[in-house]
Structures are given as C-alpha cells and as structure tokens.
Amino acid sequence: GQQLNQSPQSMFIQEGEDVSMNCTSSSIFNTWLWYKQDPGEGPVLLIALYKAGELTSNGRLTAQFGITRKDSFLNISASIPSDVGIYFCAASPGSSNTGKLIFGQGTTLQVKP
C-alpha cells in the first residue's frame, strides 16, 4: 500500500540552527501537509501544499511540494526552544471523497538552549 518514509526519525540540535526534514514515497500525491504535535496535544497544521513544485513559507518554516509529486521537505530556520515537538508529514492522493491521509512516522525535534 501507499507509504511515506519520513526522515530523520529524530534530531537534537542547538538553538539557532536550521533544521531540514523530508518525506518520500513511491506513490504520487496531490496534496502534501506538514503538522507539528506538542507533547500531550493533537497535531496542528503548519503548511499545506497543493501543487507540484509549490514552495510555501509560514514564518520561519518553509515547505516544498516535490516536482515529481512523490516527496516534500520542511525547513525550519533559526530554531528556538518552542520548536520542540514531533513533526509529521501527510499526503493525500486526492482521488477519494473520504479525505483519508497517509502519515509519515514523524520526526522528533529537540532543541538545546
């Protein structure tokens, strides 16, 4: 079945460093999404991408929808302690009215002040 490979699985970085994570698949998708989950809370949508090649920013976050439609990356610039959490990529084939998403396994980010 369809699967997303998200990497890295975890990152431990120094405050101020830039962060990069990505998701790849052997399947083609029409929508790519990035979420952040704080401890004990539900995931929150960070960025939504709907067009191949699209590059979108949200503050210090930048995400791109791969041109092949099989991958996406998320960059965080100048990390701060509140960036700590689990980041999930998600994708939709867009061919069904169920709205089901495929999720990556998450990247756990820890930031050292």
Place this chain on the structure above:
Amino acid sequence: SQTIHQWPATLVQPVGSPLSLECTVEGTSNPNLYWYRQAAGRGLQLLFYSVGIGQISSEVPQNLSASRPQDRQFILSSKKLLLSDSGFYLCAWSMGVGGPQHFGDGTRLSIL
C-alpha cells in the same frame, strides 16, 4: 470558524470496563470525521472514518467501534476494554477531497 472538541482529556479505566469517547465539531456541516490512536512516541494509526451520518468505515480489526449519531458528533466505544487499548486517541475532521485534517486535543486513555 471551525472548532473540534474531544472529551475527556484523560481517562483511567479498569480492564473489562466499557468506553465512550466523544468528539464534536462546530462551525461546519457534513464534515468527514476520523478516529486515530497514537502509541507513545509513535505515529498515527487510523481506526475509523465517516463521510456522513450513520456511515462508519473501519480501518483495522479491533476491540473498538465507532458511531456517528449526528452530523457533527463522532463517538468511539468499547464494550470491554483490553490492556492493549491504552493510548492517545485523536479525533479529526476535514472537508472535501485532499483537504487538510484538523485535530482535537486528544484523550489519554490508561487501562489498569
């Protein structure tokens, strides 16, 4: 604007007891609704989804069931809880094909 509410936030239940978790969405009509389970430090496992009142699709065989008695209400239930039912349960909603899902704050379920 749309909001999603889940309750309770935490729940401790003995093995063999029943379960009912509730999720409601406000500010939209005929949303798609979803129940997920998340093990500690792990990814999201889709349990059930619904595209309309009374319509439930199950993704994995398990000890749980779901119901949608009203357009914006989604309930997760069990008649007899197992230890393996422990976890973090998340409800989510979305509109249309390919649209993002929006999550509630989750319920932490511990089985003793």
